[in-house]
Amino acid sequence: MRRANRRPDLEILGVIGQVRRRWRLKLLLRGLVIVGAGALLTFLVSVVGLQTLRFQPGAVQIFRIVLWVAAAALVLWSVILPLFRRIPDDRVALYLEEHESSLQSQLLAAVESAKAGKDVDHGLVAAIIDRAVERMRRIDNGRQIERQAIRRSSGMLGGLTLASFLIILMGPSYFRHGASALLFPARDAESVNPYSVSVEPGDTTISRNSDQLVTATLNGFASSEVRLFVSGAESNGYEAVPMIEDGAGAFEGLLLSVADETRYYVESNGVRSGTFTIGVADLPAVDRLAMEYVFPSYTGLAPRTFEYGGDVAALSGTTVHLNVTPTIETPGARVILDGGDTISMAPAPEGTYGGAFRVRQDGFYGIQFQTHEGVWVAGAPDYRVDVLTDQGPSISFNKPGRDTQVSS
Structure with a gap:
């Protein structure tokens, strides 16, 4: 009756199946550890490489390929191939006997008998399988063998x-930038670069033989060495021009008397801006700028005239009168303050234009001319406005003006 209700051959094969699943689980976890360690190492090397190359788009693309190909190869070699490899029942039985000496080859014999489809009611075969089943029960069907692994x-x-998260979250900032660049391959390679150089004015057209101020702002990094590279129409390459910090975190470089179309870009610490073009045309530009300061009435100061003006340094409340002479005839002129205010300039004798603005705060102002096509163009680089600190009142004696004795 016992044998009629129970099939030892199926029971032993069921135990073999359980052991095989635990064996595959061990292989899966071990493979994931190999994949994780290899991917983390590849990621760290890639991020350091990106930092060295300043996240250039080409470098981002290359290291993306390296990381994902390495991860795919690790998954294939360490996870997929071991899991899909067929593990026969007799190999599982032999594996168990190697790790549990008490089985004494009985499990392998029982498995071969059960797979051969022999009559389990045969006394000898049944005894072999029963003994194997009993011994497997004693060792909890082999669970202890794989549990520790x-x-x-x-x-x-x-x-x-945990280490991966801590490295990314608590490591240098470029680790997080690297994770954003490498782990999301669909993102544009240029958009994930944390380092960039913003350049003004970018592409522009100016009057022939006029000056052009180039301003560069470093984004995501700091450096004291910023260079402007310039190439003219007749140049064989780019000439480096040092840029000077303007005191507000940006850098400035002045191109003097630009006569031909000029290409330029800015580079610092291996980070390079885009390449821009300065076109030249026969446009109106500032030929001469005269200024007159009209100081606030409380100062008691007389107006002061500058025959050749430009930058302004005056007390707050000073009215600055401008008289500008363009290089060629122009239908209009105006003053542009850095706050966005626009002041129209009135025509004056001999083709000049006049206008005025009041000094209120530090900043800049520019002069623009209107072309015959109705387009407004900059007549010169922006001029600086500096507000001077007013001195406190002072008292002086005009009379008698010297030591004296009072008569009795």
Whole structure:
């Protein structure tokens, strides 16, 4: 009756199936540990490479390929191939006997008998299988054999995951930038670059033989060495021009008397801006700028005239009168303050234009001319406006003006 109700051959094959699943789980966890360690190492090397190359778009693309190909190869070699490899029942039985000496080859014999489809009611075969089943029960069907390995691999996998998060979150900022650039390959390679150089005015057209101020702002990094590279129409290459910090975090470089079309870009610490073009045309420009300061009435100061003006340095409340002479005839002129205010300039004798503005705060102002096509163009680089600090009142004696004695 016992044998009629129970099939020892199916029971032993069921135990073999359970062991095989735990074996595959161990292989999966061990493979994931290898994949995690290899991917983390590849990621760190790639991020350091990106930082060295300043996240250039070409470098981002190359290291993306390196990281994802390495990760795919690790997954294929360490996870997919081991999991899909066929593990026969007799190999599982032999594996168990190697790790549990008490089985004494009985499990392998029982598995071969059960797979051969022999009559389990035969006394000898039934006894072999029964003994194997009993011994497997004593060792909890082999669960102890894989338990330690599974726990160890699980712990290592959890540690790798935690270490990866800590490295990205608590490491240098470029680790996080690198994660954003490498782990999301669909993002544009240029948009993930944390380092850039913003350049003004970019592409522009100016009057022939006029000056052009180029301003560069460093984004995501700091450097004291910023260079402007310039190439004219007749140049064989680019000439480097040092740029000077303007005191507000940006850098300035002045191109003097630009006579031909000029290409330029700005570079610092291996980070390069785009390449821009300065076109030249026969446009009106500032030929001569005269200024007159009309100081606030409380100062008691007489107006002051500058035959050749430009930058303004005056007390707050000073009215600056401008008289500008363009290089060629122009239908209009105006003053542009850095706050966005526009002041129209009135025509004056001999083709000049006049206008005025009041000094209120530090900043800049520019002069623009209107072309015959109705387009407004800059007549010169912006001029600086500096507000001077007013001195406190002072008292002086005009009479008698010297030491004296009072008569009795």
